[in-house]
Amino acid sequence: MAPVRQRRVPLRLTCCMQAVARDAGALIRKAFLLPAHSSTVEAKASVVDLVTETDRASEELIMNRLAEAFPGFGFIGEEAVSAAGHLPALTSAPTWVVDPLDGTTNFVHRFPFVAVCIGLCVAREPVLGVVYLPMLDELFSAVHGRGATLNGDPIRVSQQDVLGRSIVAAEMGSQRNAAKVAFIVDNLRLLIGEPEPVHSIRCLGSAACNTCYVAKGALDAYWEHGPWPWDFAAASVIAREAGAHITCLDGSPFAIDKRQILVAATPALAQRIASLLVPLQA
Numbered sequence: 001m002a003p004v005r006q007r008r009v010p011l012r013l014t015c016c017m018q019a020v021a022r023d024a025g026a027l028i029r030k031a032f033l034l035p036a037h038s039s040t041v042e043a044k045a046s047v048v049d050l051v052t053e054t055d056r057a058s059e060e061l062i063m064n065r066l067a068e069a070f071p072g073f074g075f076i077g078e079e080a081v082s083a084a085g086h087l088p089a090l091t092s093a094p095t096w097v098v099d100p101l102d103g104t105t106n107f108v109h110r111f112p113f114v115a116v117c118i119g120l121c122v123a124r125e126p127v128l129g130v131v132y133l134p135m136l137d138e139l140f141s142a143v144h145g146r147g148a149t150l151n152g153d154p155i156r157v158s159q160q161d162v163l164g165r166s167i168v169a170a171e172m173g174s175q176r177n178a179a180k181v182a183f184i185v186d187n188l189r190l191l192i193g194e195p196e197p198v199h200s201i202r203c204l205g206s207a208a209c210n211t212c213y214v215a216k217g218a219l220d221a222y223w224e225h226g227p228w229p230w231d232f233a234a235a236s237v238i239a240r241e242a243g244a245h246i247t248c249l250d251g252s253p254f255a256i257d258k259r260q261i262l263v264a265a266t267p268a269l270a271q272r273i274a275s276l277l278v279p280l281q282a
């Protein structure tokens with residue numbers, strides 16, 4: 001067993017991540033409760049890839065607070081990357097990977113699935129994750145090897161292994177070229193139709209919310225092609241620690257920089273979905 005001092009390191013980190021996520025969440029909640037037209041909305045990489053002043057304010061708060069508490073750690077945040085115009089390589093040094101507001105489109109429309117995501121990667125692997133949904137006051141948290149919690153209580157995936165009894169999340173994402181639209185529509189058709197239609201499809205509008213809802217057993221699976229490392233880093237630790245099986249869409253090993261995810265309650269369900277999905281034609 002690790003010495004007491006070593007065992008306390010994740011605890012100190014997690015406490016800080018939770019406090020910072022709650023404070024960023026309070027900032028988002030305050031803005032969310034103002035009329036929708038009071039947000040300044042800008043488009044980034046496409047007309048459906050949105051950013052608001054609240055995304056930027058949340059990231060500034062998170063970055064400053066984490067740097068103050070743990071100087072020397074790296075930081076990859078969605079809005080800093082967007083401003084710089086390139087994604088820095090993830091090194092083996094401890095690095096925060098942060099989405100200050102996952103579900104910006106939801107935020108713009110005042111649909112309550114919005115989340116603050118703070119992940120910590122060590123040796124390029126996500127090892128700690130905190131995801132906070134401020135409008136629902138749900139705080140998901142996980143440490144690699146030590147399980148996942150929701151508001152302090154342990155969570156587990158649903159254990160569903162039959163596609164025809166599953167509720168499955170998918171997303172439209174923010175790339176809408178013809179190939180991507182065909183990819184989404186074709187795969188939704190395969191999942192909702194005969195011979196083994198799923199109970200239903202959900203799009204919560206946030207990669208992190210979908211992944212955490214698989215972790216807590218409210219969804220049985222979620223798949224998407226397109227999200228970024230900050231959409232996955234924190235939530236993937238939470239899902240894994242809750243017992244989820246995570247792969248790429250074809251069933252190959254998952255990595256946060258591969259821009260695709262298939263997360264399912266069981267390996268059997270993941271394999272079934274992976275065998276059904278048609279690949280994106282680049």
Ligand code: IPD
Nearest residue numbers: 102103104171173205206207227
């Ligand atoms: C997006 C959301 C959306 C998903 C996209 C993400 P953002 O993140 O998670 O549900 O479909 O792939 O990029 O822009 O709201 O932070």
Ligand code: CA
Nearest residue numbers: 078099101102
């Ligand atoms: Ca975001």
